[in-house]
Amino acid sequence: MIKARITVTLKNGVLDPQGKAIEHALSGLGFDGVGAVRQGKVFDVELAESDKAKAEADLNAMCDKLLANTVIENYSVTLT
């Protein structure tokens, strides 16, 4: 069994209102010097597969088809 972590983040230049809201909330809580905050998603996936190369190809396909919107998001796959 292979475990993987997929991280999906917004591309640079794409507006992130959720991140902005967090920025303001952190300032409001008294944390000074907080610059840009960007929020993304993380998926921990378990695969019943022993071939690492095959697993990685599958995971990339999953991101392209379902997990990430590649118009506005980047993704990275790491096997853990």
Add this chain to the structure above:
Amino acid sequence: MIKARITVTLKNGVLDPQGKAIEHALSGLGFDGVGAVRQGKVFDVELAESDKAKAEADLNAMCDKLLANTVIENYSVTLT
């Protein structure tokens, strides 16, 4: 300036309906052998701070106070 990535994931045993939905969607798309899927959040934070220890303490405090619900979520902070 310090950049950090905060990863917030659900604790083991906490139900994750969103992850379950993704599991089913992936099976429906023809990906076989997908086991558990768990979804979490990731925050990329920029701090105007040069002291790494201070930054890490601040980031942990941010997680405790705002970014994570420590009753049901774990978080990890990595400086990048």
